[in-house]
Amino acid sequence: MSLLNRPSATRRRRAWRLSIRARLILLALLAVAPLIIDRVHLTESSRVERTQAAYAEVVTVARRARDAQAETIEAARALMQVVARAYIASAAGTAGSAADCAGFLWGFAGEAPWIASLSVVGADGRITCSTRRQVIGLDLSDRDYIRDVQRTRHYVLSDYLLERSYEKSTVLMAFPIVRPGSDEVEVLLAPVDLHWLGRLGQGVESRVGMAAYLIDGKGTVLAGVQSRERLVGRRFGDHPLVKTVQAAPDGTATLEGFDGVRRIFGYTSLPGTDARIVIGYSEREVVGKIERESGLAYLHLAFFGLITVIAAWLISEHLIVEPIRSLARTATRIGQGDLKVRTDPGAWAPEFAPLATALSDMAGRLAARERELRAANAHLEELASIDPLSGLANRRSFDARLATEWTRAGEAGRPLGLLMIDVDHFKLFNDGYGHVQGDACLRQIGRVLASVADAETDFVARWGGEEFVLLLADSGLDRAVDLAERLRLAVLALRIRNEGAPAGHITVSVGVAAHVPSPDSRPQDLIEAADTALYAAKRRGRNTTVVDSDVRRDDPPLAEAG
Incomplete structure (x- = not known):
């Protein structure tokens, strides 16, 4: 009797030992149970909180x-x-x-x-x-x-x-x-x-x-x-x-x-x-x-x-362990940055083919995403340096370019010119015609400024609001004043109406400065000089160009200049 029953007992032990389905179902239930308990707890807590709030x-x-x-x-x-x-x-x-x-x-x-x-x-x-x-x-x-x-x-x-x-x-x-x-x-x-x-x-x-x-x-x-x-x-x-x-x-x-x-x-x-x-x-x-x-x-x-239970029931042990190990190794290599690795599911059960394909596709997508991220980073760096309204460089880019050109001019002993441009009575224009027209006006002036400047040596930027700057490498006062007047006349030629302004049209005031950098000077000195000249131009009635060396202490105050 004992001998007769032994094979049956052995088969039962082997069946229990090889029942991956039962173990997978148990693991699935254990995995789902905390989610259910947590969701029930959150639901009941939300119910209590809403009732208390009411x-x-x-x-x-x-x-x-x-x-x-x-x-x-x-x-x-x-x-x-x-x-x-x-x-x-x-x-x-x-x-x-x-x-x-x-x-x-x-x-x-x-x-x-x-x-x-x-x-x-x-x-x-x-x-x-x-x-x-x-x-x-x-x-x-x-x-x-x-x-x-x-x-x-x-x-x-x-x-x-x-x-x-x-x-x-x-x-x-x-x-x-x-x-x-x-x-x-x-x-x-x-x-x-x-x-x-x-x-x-x-x-x-x-x-x-x-x-x-x-x-x-x-x-x-x-x-x-x-x-x-x-x-x-x-x-x-x-x-x-x-x-x-x-x-x-x-x-x-x-x-x-x-x-x-x-x-x-x-x-x-x-x-x-x-x-x-x-x-x-x-x-x-x-x-x-x-x-x-x-x-x-x-x-x-x-x-x-x-x-989860159905998936666990359909997967057998001999179709899982080795494919999962292989896929895990592949995933590890992908995680370590080897995006060229691929898996061959030919010897596996068909159920693993999608997962293997997904890993391969993921590696390909990650490689493509990496290329996209690099391009996006380059684009973001470009956007970070460009003013979105005018399409010109922004103040951050201007500060970096000024520091570079200042060092270069100081080493070569060459002058560095700067024009600071302000749109006259722009607030009256904005109030009278609206911000949309104000933005369009700034874009037009930006285009004029870009057309006047030399693309190879000069650097055009929007300083902020209705102010622009033009940095002139290897340029003294003569060229700076000439460019300032050309710019002023070009803006006047646009004939952009501004009924709130005394001139009846959009005009600009320009402050001009040109320095040869010295060891005890700094880029801010050039900015302050051009800014002082700009405000002198505005005090003298606007629609004019003033060089920082021509600024007089007896200039009329800005309110009197209109």
Whole structure:
């Protein structure tokens, strides 16, 4: 029996030992598992972060609304204090008629758009005068805020309410009017408009699934919107949202709104009242995007895992090890810079032919990319030395060329000339004709400058803005001045209109300098000399050439030169 079973056991051990498919599948699963775990972790972290951000945002919006209302109330209190004092001192508050009184109040109400009206309530609790004639004579003696003002002689802010006399949700501010030597207390009354919540509602309506409410202590909606539905006047005293927001002065919660839509709510109390401002973002809108992204990510991971398992199952051990080693050696040589190496997959399984071809193609592409990079580097070096607008050399190239020519001229004892050219009144040209025309103008002047210069010995560059330079090797003042005048006249011959300039056309001013370098001098000396001559030319009226040796201290200032 033992002898009979031995071959079978040997075959089983050999099969297990040679099962590369099982080992590859296990390795593939081990490789994919961390990616799945990491992606799930990132997805869940993103979900939490977005939810927390939504909580923070709704609380911030609610607190901004609260602060806006607090500022409005404080402004209203300060205004009513001024009105009360002015009322006592005015004729309207002593022996004036109701019309005089209303006119007096109108003078203040018109300056405060957040106050709907102003009224004076007599000591008997009836409105004696008001900016709204229909409420005159209305008995308010049963109102708590009227009695509180008359009792405490301090201003009182009513709860947010739906006031029948004003036909909308409002908060009433009552301010005492106490005449000197009198025990009677009149009351200055003003409903404060909730315009700030209206603006908040407009913002809420523009976002899908959002809601904003102002709820009093009894659960009545004093102002608010949800999904474009107006809720003012409706009472939701037993609703879970009302119970939640009334349980604490501020906070957050996730529950259903008055329309049954589940939202992330932030709420805060209004100072001095039991009212709450409640802002809600649709939970579905907040987390919907992350849910879609999560589903897509999981689908990608599942697809990737399936492809990995199938690939591992199809590859056998004897078709992998040696080809992989050969390909690894080839890849190593490519990595070391041997881009001529190639692989011959003729003896391998056909599945490796694409990989071998890919390596060969990669080596070829890397070689081509290396050539391209060398060409690109050469091109970048060229671009780094050229001004993109005018096509001339830029200041960096000019500095390098000046240093070279300065050393060469110093060794040979030869003069080195420099022209600094500035386009006159170029800002007026830019302002009048636009930057596009300004750029075109600079390009034309650059072409003129290049045409005047000797391409073999001279070096033309754009100094910056509307300034150009022309470096003249082995040139003294005579040639420099001659070139400067030729350039000035050539620009004038372009007849480029500039109505803002005195000449009516584009002109240039040129500063000329020529030095023989000495051991104690430096290239900057030549630049400063030409620059000084340039500004002398501009002070002398522009459209002229000045040599640095001709600069006088008594030259007019630039402003006088125009």
